[in-house]
Amino acid sequence: MAAPLEERFRTIRELHPEYRVETVQGRIVVNEAGTWQHNTSLFRVMRALFAPTVERGWQIWPNITIHLGLQSDRYVPDLTVVPRSPRLHKEYAVHGDSTLLIVDVVSSGSAYDDYYVKPRGYSPAGVPLYLVVDPAQRTVRLHSEPGGLAYGRETIASVAEPLFLPAPWELPLNVAAFW
Template sequence: MAAPLEERFRTVRELHPEYRVETMSGRIVVNEAGTWQHNTCLFRVLRGLLAPAVERGWQIWPNITVYLGRQADRYVPDLTVVPRAPRFHKDYAVHGDSTLLLVDIVSSGSSYDDHYVKPRSYSPAGVPLYLLVDPAQRTVRLFSEPEGRAYGRETVAALDGPLFLPAPWELSLNTGEWW
């Protein structure tokens, strides 16, 4: 009999700590580190979030699993912003409703999961804000107002204009600086 998914997930994480290991719809997904373009975009997003997060005493983590519930998937966003004392499921997993913002930079292999699968899992877990940067589409999507199985609001901005992050951020980001 096969080991439960959670057990296989932990084993793969331990065997490959240099990779991003996620579970999605009953499958284990292992992603390599991003390309230089992916990481450059990520750095620029991080630069825009860093000062406001530090001012508020928050932390930004680049490689932490988000716990979405006992029977739910496990995702590792590119960036996770947490308050001073987030709630943990395990030492490698923070509860989704204990985050302040999750950020993903879409890559060619993650487009469907990032655009469709993850928002449908983050909302029921109480993730307040999910920011999705898609270089191929040259758009930024902000999912906010989690309401059960879906987010109540989805804001789409072009990659050259402002994007407002609602509470607790109350911050306008200049997405043009990300490219």
């Protein structure tokens, strides 16, 4: 008899701490370290978020599991911004509704999950803002106003326009700086 998904997830996570291990629609997904393009995009997003995050006393966490509920998947986004004292599920997992912003940089293997699957998991878990950065398309997609199975608002910005992060951020992002 196969071990429950949560047990297999924990085992793989412990065996491969250098990888991002997540469960997505009942699949265990092991992600290697990003390419230089992926990491460059991630750095540029982090650079844009760093000063406002520090000013507010928040933290940027890479490689933290997002707890979406007891019977739900476990996603590991590229970046998670959390308040001073976030509510943790385990030492490696923060509750989705205790985050301030989640960021994923799209790679060739993650596009479907980042665009379609993860927003449907984050919204019911109360993740307030989910930012999807796509270097290939040079677009940024912000999911906001979580409720039920889908976010109430999706805003897409390209290189020519800034993207406004709503409360608690109240921050315009210069999307052109991501490329």
